[in-house]
Amino acid sequence: MKALVYERNVPRVAAARLASMVASGRGAHVGPLRLLDVDTPDLPADDWYHLRPTLSGICGSDLATVDGRSSRYFEDVVSFPFVPGHEVVGILTDGGVDSSGNRLAPGTRAVIEPVLGCRPRHVQPPCPSCASGSTERCGHLTDGLLAPGLQTGFCADTGGGWSTAGLVAHASQLHAVPDSLDDEAAVVVEPTACAVHAALAASVPSGATVVVLGAGTLGLATVAALTHLVRPATPHTVLVGAKHRVQQQLAERFGADVVVPPNQLARTVRRATGSLALGGRLTDGADVVFDCVGSADSLTTSLGLARPGGTIVLVGMPGRVAVDLAVLWHRELRLVGAYAYGTEPGWAPPGANGAAHDVPSEEQAPSPRTFDLALSLVSAADLGTLVSAAYPLERYEEALAHAGSAGRRGAVKIVFDLRTRKGTPS
């Protein structure tokens, strides 16, 4: 059985970083990622289960890792060697139990919620964040029975999605996939959950002008989350900056009001907000800007698009960036991070309890899990269409190069197809 394994190898990381200067994804050719024969990982405890991936996506953070461009911040919360792949849909070979305690039969399809917080690590008592359901804020990512790792796909003990050997998942990580969702749809549940969490974290006010900058998987899923989950309760206008034609078409399909190339966003925001443009800057601006890119340029653009007192939600994973923050200080902007998923205490279905976004009282139902909202959203918005191409593991260099130039090549999400193939178990 094969897996793509990422090892600690500083010279190769440096080589990957150099290669990625030519084009994103090129680090796969010279970097620390290798296709190796591996065994199925051992179960860490009896509440862990084996999952055989069928599809596993390539995310922007994966590309950054392969290209040696990840922030060094993450060095202490990963363990080597690890098998990347945290966007996973697969089959529970021996069955299991899901995050709600339901028993799942062998052969059940499931997606994993990859954050490795206190419960998977058997840390007792769990930290306050995990106890409240906000597992994404867990501070014990190097503790407990597992090697360090912020998520499955970055931990030496769990395996990852880019493998035919399978991975291990804790019960709290498992979500059964309904029959109505095919694998292509299920594999985008994880990035969709990130987008849902970001969209709900922003507390978009009614009548707001909202900008989504970047229209890769995260950006498009954020548009869908805004239009399907937030807008019914708090109507607002969604403007999207999308560079490539296919991204523009998808943003429109997912409900964006205006879609323009990124270099036209300032013009569009000015028009939408009735703002003046004095001294090269807008007098008003967008109430909320979702930066779904995470680069210095995108953050600078976002800072210029937000109105005084507005909010910028950082959805795309940033690294070390150089940005002039004078505008943030001067215009009293809020810069908010939105990482992963957990529970969404501020969300209720439109019409529930009189209004959406009411904070539930003690007697009300527990906060919904972000993943459950994402599962529904993927189905409602038909987000499975984001999957543009699937590659076998053996063609991983091509796959990563494709992912690195997805927008330009008319693609969005590139995945590894790990379904039954010659040389893999049935």
Place this chain on the structure above:
Amino acid sequence: MSPRPGFVLEVDRSTPPTLFWHGERFRLERLPEGSRVVYAPEPLDPLPDPRAAIRQALLNPLGDRDPLPALLHPGMKLTIAFDDVSLPLPPMERPDIRQLVIEEVLELAATAGVDDVVLLAALALHRRMTEAELRHALGDRVYDAFAPNGLLLQHDAEDPDQLLHLGTTEQGEDVEINRRAAESDLLVYVNINLVAMDGGHKSVATGLASYRSIRHHHNPTTMQHSRSFMDQTRSELHSSNWRMGRLIAASGVTVFQIETTLNTNTFPSQFAFLQRREWEWGTRDRLTYLGAAGALDRTPARLARRIFHSVRAPHRMTSVQAGEVEAVHAATTDHVLAQQSVVVDGQTDIVTMGLPYISPYNVGSILNPILVACLGLGYFFNLYRNKPLVRPGGVAIISHPTTPEFDPVHHPSYIDFFEEVLAETTDPVEMAARFEESFATDPWYVHLYRTGHAYHGVHPFYMWYWCAHALDHLGAVVIVGGDPATVRRLGFRPASTLSDALELAKDVVGPSPTLTHLHVPPILMADVQ
């Protein structure tokens, strides 16, 4: 030797290639045998003594109006309004005709002891003129006498304190014009009549009006029912302005209209070949053409644009008349037609035209894609009386580079119009309903119009509405040599050569089409029989 009238040439095997304007470039195109080329009449002889002619007109007014000296008296409030930078084209050599007329009027006013005099540029929704442009139009002496004292104003269609609502016409059209002009004891309007659409009641009813007023005739319905703008008997634009003008007169505003006409002496001697018919080009014309065309082909577009915009036309005045608006304009129209009218026998399947670098709305600036459409389909297409030069369902082939370039100072709302409106629709009616108001009331455009040198936010809509009649009439529009994506954004078809364009046109009008080339500029008016 008296100037020759306009001429329709039938192309045969011996006909040399025909000159097409192509923005800041030229193209020589060999037209199919049997095609027709419509040439403008040669420039009429100018008035020998313009100042004397002006004085004569002021003392011998037309219609029910006293001579100007009889209308001037001490203590009165006098406003002299004048046409803005959109006229004439290209800007004329000094002295500008407005300067000559205004100097005569001011002399009479001074003699009569009038000391409350204001000069007012009739901008309508056009951009404010620069100091250099005002000095050019008025002369340094007049400028220096008025501007430093705050007596040289530019009409502001967005200043509520400077507008006066005079009433509504029987058709419900708001008439709101410049307060200073409306409250003056006498409003003298100084006009340059370049085409038959200019002047008359349009001078005050549009030139000094607000958006609230102008929108009643600058809309798709009016434009589609003006066939053509240049034919006063068939122009709803003309009718609306006449209703408004009569209401202005009935409101007690006394207008003393002074209209002038120019000959078609459009280009200076270094571009003399542009005034001549190709088969009459001499050796010098051929050499100048080859030199100019070759140099322009090697010159960056921005520099070529600057060169052309520095051209000053040797126009000369062919007539001046003053007095009551309608009587004056009737005489003016006769003079315009005498210079520009060319009888053309019947319509054609395809009309071709080469667009130059300039239109009324980009003096000193870029002929952006919306202005390309306006110049071709709004102006050139409408240079007809009786019937359009091209038959219903026919094709217009336009030669112009049509690049997506915009002047952010003069045309800020055009950029948004191109990206926001044309990306959604090219239908004038739909865009008027969905987008016009948001552009017209956008505070940023209002700010730039009032304080900078920007056209009003609604202006690109009006430019597109000018095309409404042509868009309704034509089966297709093809642009030769334009940027394909930009041409498609306009809703037109791109072609790289005239031959390709003709093939595209045949898909619309059928095989063996008739073709007529409108050899403009110099300006002409096709009287289609």
